[in-house]
Amino acid sequence: MRALHLAKASANSPPEITTAxxxxxxxxPGHALVRISYASIQPSDRLNAQGxxxxxxxxxxxxxxYSGVVLDVADKSGASNSWIGKSVYGTSGSTLGFDTDGTHAQYCLIPQDALVEKPATLSSLQAATVGVPFTTAYICISKAQVTKNDVVLVLGANGAVGSAASQMARAIGCKQVLTAARRPDSKPDIVIGSETPETMLTEGVSARTAGKGVDVVIDTVGDLKLMTAALEQLAMNGRYAWxxxxxxxxxxxxxxxxxxxYRKEITMLGCNSAARxxxxxxxxxxxxxxxxxxxSLRAQAEGDFETLKLDEAIENGYRKTAQKVVIDMS
Known part of the structure; x- marks a missing residue:
């Protein structure tokens, strides 16, 4: 099979990525062989390739x-055998691409307990793009114990994780979902421009909550000034997930x-999709x-991504960090 290959010349050298x-x-035992149809290049994949x-x-x-089709399973007893031929999708957790061979290959071993059937409403290409964003957003929503009674602020709402978190909060039926982003073209509730973004955030939240603040902040940006400003906008029993x-x-x-x-009993929650x-x-x-x-939860359109063959993935995918890229494994 064709695959991407990360290797180090020595323990102290940076990894090199090649096709192989x-x-x-x-x-x-306990695994399924999946023929990969599509595999996206997530920002964490690029960071992984840099060591x-x-x-x-x-x-x-x-x-x-990834998205793909199950070709075979090790355990063919009972319902396990029914996986053969099904379209599946998924993401790594702490294993694929890190301590176990990942999905940037034509075939991959996936634990049978980690097989998830692809929803019919997602194309195979779309399904290959949502694993990290959707599960990361879900971790934030779950750890922050978001309920319909909450006012939620999403920082970086135009990004993949931020968009998913905003949609999930709306699907829960939250009292109010405020979106904040740097780009005005994404039409966020609060534009946090390049000049005094923390002031713009503070004033925007205060104006839209009548000075009461928010119950939950989901921060997908990681900017320390914004984080400091957003923490101050938390109401009593506020939760901050980043x-x-x-x-x-x-x-x-x-x-x-x-x-x-401590007076407001604020909870801070780091959320790491690679820790599970x-x-x-x-x-x-x-x-x-x-x-x-x-x-209620929609993936980005196929046209938002550049589709590449495996031989193009290093130069035009891994090395062009601004690109949204999906590898077509056919």
């Missing part, structure tokens, strides 16, 4: 999200009023399948 011919993986995930082992096939932080040598420390935080097993991540996808089927 590899043997189709052999079935092992920024310390728990990745080498050599490794990268790739987290998925990102500054990278590189930038400061990763913030200061906030601990007196006000692939089986737990599959449960998250199953939980959102009903929203997908009902049309």
């Amino acid at each position: 011919f590899k043997s189709i993986p052999l079935l092992k 920024l995930f310390p728990y990745t082992t080498y050599p490794r096939i990268p790739g987290r999200d 998925i990102a932080a500054p990278r590189g040598d930038s400061s990763k420390k913030i200061s906030f009023d601990i007196f006000q935080a 097993t692939i089986e737990v991540t599959a449960d998250s996808l199953r939980s959102v399948n009903s929203w997908i089927a009902q049309g």
Whole structure:
């Protein structure tokens, strides 16, 4: 089979990514062999290829999200055999692409307990793009214990995770869902421009909540000034869930009023999609399948993505970080 290949020349050298011919993986107990139809290149895949995930082992096939068809299962007893021929989709959790060969290949072994049937309302291409965004948004929604009585603020609402979180909050029937983003063309409730974004956020939230603040913040941006401003907008028993932080040598420390935080009983919740097993991540996808089927949770359109063949994926996918890319494995 054709696959992408991450390897290191030495323990201290950065990984190099190439295309390679590899043997189709052999079935092992508890797993299914899936022929990959499409696999997206997520931002975390690009970071992984740069060696920024310390728990990745080498050599490794990268790739987290996928859609495909089950060709065979190791356990053919009972209902397990019924998976053969089904269209499935999924994402990595803490394994695929990190310590187990991932989905940027024509075939991949997936634990049988992590198989999730693809909803009919998603095309195979769309299904390959939603694993990380949908499960990450679901982690935020779940950990923050969002209910219909909450006012929710989503930072970075025009991104993949932010858009999914906003849709989920609306599907729950939250009292109010406020969206904040830097780009005005996405028509957020609050535009946080490049100049004094924290002031724009503070004034925008205050104006739209009559100064009462919000019950939940879902932060997909990871900007420390925005984070500080958003924390101050939390109401009593407020919950702050975030998925990102500054990278590189930038400061990763913030200061906030601990007196006000304890008086309001604020809860802070870091949400890391790569900290869960692939089986737990599959449960998250199953939980959102009903929203997908009902049309309450929509994936981005196929036309929003550039579709590449595997041989093009390194130069035009991994190395062009602004691109939304899906690899066609046919």
